[in-house]
Amino acid sequence: MAPRGLKRVAIIGGNRIPFARSNGPYATASNQDMFTAALDGLVSRFGLQGERLGEVAAGAVLKHSRDFNLARESVLGSRLSAETPAYDIQQACGTGLQAVIQVANKVALGQIDAGVAGGVDTTSDAPIGVHEDLRAILLRLNRTKSLGGRLRLLTRLRPSHIIPDIPRNAEPRTGLSMGEHAAITAKEWGIERAEQDELAALSHQHLAAAYDRGFFDDLVTSYLGLSRDQNLRADSTVEKLAKLKPVFGDTMTAANSTPLTDGASTVLLANDQWAKARRLPVLAYLTFSETAAVDYVHGGEGLLMAPAYAVPRMLARAGLTLQDFDFYEIHEAFASQVLATLKAWQDSAFAKERLGLDEPLGAIDRSKLNVNGSSLAAGHPFAATGGRIVATLAKLLNERGSGRGLISICAAGGQGVTAILEK
Numbered sequence: 001m002a003p004r005g006l007k008r009v010a011i012i013g014g015n016r017i018p019f020a021r022s023n024g025p026y027a028t029a030s031n032q033d034m035f036t037a038a039l040d041g042l043v044s045r046f047g048l049q050g051e052r053l054g055e056v057a058a059g060a061v062l063k064h065s066r067d068f069n070l071a072r073e074s075v076l077g078s079r080l081s082a083e084t085p086a087y088d089i090q091q092a093c094g095t096g097l098q099a100v101i102q103v104a105n106k107v108a109l110g111q112i113d114a115g116v117a118g119g120v121d122t123t124s125d126a127p128i129g130v131h132e133d134l135r136a137i138l139l140r141l142n143r144t145k146s147l148g149g150r151l152r153l154l155t156r157l158r159p160s161h162i163i164p165d166i167p168r169n170a171e172p173r174t175g176l177s178m179g180e181h182a183a184i185t186a187k188e189w190g191i192e193r194a195e196q197d198e199l200a201a202l203s204h205q206h207l208a209a210a211y212d213r214g215f216f217d218d219l220v221t222s223y224l225g226l227s228r229d230q231n232l233r234a235d236s237t238v239e240k241l242a243k244l245k246p247v248f249g250d251t252m253t254a255a256n257s258t259p260l261t262d263g264a265s266t267v268l269l270a271n272d273q274w275a276k277a278r279r280l281p282v283l284a285y286l287t288f289s290e291t292a293a294v295d296y297v298h299g300g301e302g303l304l305m306a307p308a309y310a311v312p313r314m315l316a317r318a319g320l321t322l323q324d325f326d327f328y329e330i331h332e333a334f335a336s337q338v339l340a341t342l343k344a345w346q347d348s349a350f351a352k353e354r355l356g357l358d359e360p361l362g363a364i365d366r367s368k369l370n371v372n373g374s375s376l377a378a379g380h381p382f383a384a385t386g387g388r389i390v391a392t393l394a395k396l397l398n399e400r401g402s403g404r405g406l407i408s409i410c411a412a413g414g415q416g417v418t419a420i421l422e423k
């Protein structure tokens with residue numbers, strides 16, 4: 001069955017709650033609480049009360065088993081029509097952008113007219129598991145009918161069984177944390193401490209300026225007493241950041257690494273006709289996307305370097321160069337990871353040996369990079385970052401009146417999700 005023709009995918013806008021530092025103001029909020037708040041804020045913003053949308057696609061990187069379909073439960077908790085289908089996806093920190101791409105593809109194919117994509121995460125309410133042996137006993141206990149059998153099982157309980165299984169911010173195949181992996185890449189690419197601190201300080205200064213000029217007034221809904229991203233420190237300067245001690249490798253600190261964060265974001269996507277019928281202006285269009293993965297286990301590539309591969313493939317398909325953009329939104333998992341990616345794109349050997357290209361992609365105009373701040377300042381609630389970036393870039397393009405923006409997000413598991421927005 002062939003589709004009848006592709007439709008343009010319009011980004012109508014986004015809504016998110018301010019991002020909070022882990023174990024801060026959202027410590028008692030669940031993923032479902034936060035995502036419902038972000039979704040319901042989107043409903044208010046765009047008059048979607050009672051609307052039956054094509055679908056809601058969203059996800060969380062860290063999820064309790066009770067949230068087997070977080071997106072659907074959040075729809076039922078929101079003022080969208082209860083007849084809106086919803087499902088969860090997960091691609092680590094690429095989740096939010098991948099959700100946008102999923103919904104966009106269905107809009108493009110004419111399978112749905114409009115949908116919401118989003119993501120949420122909380123490291124304050126991480127899903128703690130129980131000891132494997134205790135789990136086995138509890139499962140058997142649930143199946144055993146006789147009192148004697150149950151009592152016999154209970155005698156197998158040991159004090160060590162109360163040790164919880166807490167999810168680690170680490171790669172299962174290497175045992176190394178994201179920060180430790182990023183530190184290896186930073187060393188390989190010779191990324192200096194000073195340039196990392198400069199990028200981090202700029203992220204804070206840009207985000208603070210954007211809040212001050214009201215840029216986020218129609219993108220961020222106050223929640224649980226927060227009206228701005230809690231991690232934001234407008235007074236961040238390279239001099240202050242230079243004083244912090246390294247936490248990963250020799251150059252990465254708490255300021256040039258993202259903090260553990262809680263938060264949620266949503267984006268409304270639609271075809272032109274749907275938007276026009278509701279008199280909703282289009283901010284920008286999603287025109288291309290690409291996902292890549294690298295073999296960081298055996299292939300000698302850095303864990304967070306997959307966007308360095310996804311972007312050239314996407315540019316080739318779009319017939320564009322790296323310089324053909326007005327804005328670059330490169331997720332700041334770590335300052336060193338952004339800088340390593342930019343350096344790789346300028347490197348002749350990387351172009352030839354890793355990308356199979358004759359020439360490197362070249363440098364970008366750094367004044368176009370993360371102009372309203374990014375994850376180092378806003379924080380990084382893993383699955384919520386993609387929605388934050390898409391909504392921010394769409395609004396930037398709308399403000400400019402025309403242009404093109406590149407989104408690049410690295411993800412755990414050696415993956416990268418990228419996209420192009422145009423006005």
Ligand SMILES: CC(=O)CC(=O)SCCNC(=O)CCNC(=O)[C@H](O)C(C)(C)COP(=O)(O)OP(=O)(O)OC[C@H]1O[C@@H](n2cnc3c(N)ncnc32)[C@H](O)[C@@H]1OP(=O)(O)O
Nearest residue numbers: 092093178179233236254255257258259260333410411412
């Ligand atoms: C997951 C994916 O798929 C892909 C990705 O995105 S990978 C990224 C995933 N994210 C991560 O791995 C999170 C990494 N971050 C962490 O683990 C932790 O935040 C961390 C270990 C880096 C730091 O944790 P911490 O020590 O609790 O940080 P915190 O106490 O806030 O800060 C340490 C110090 O730096 C200071 N500091 C932090 N930012 C600052 C700033 N902008 N200006 C001035 N000082 C600052 C703090 O004030 C604090 O100072 P004191 O010790 O004097 O109080």
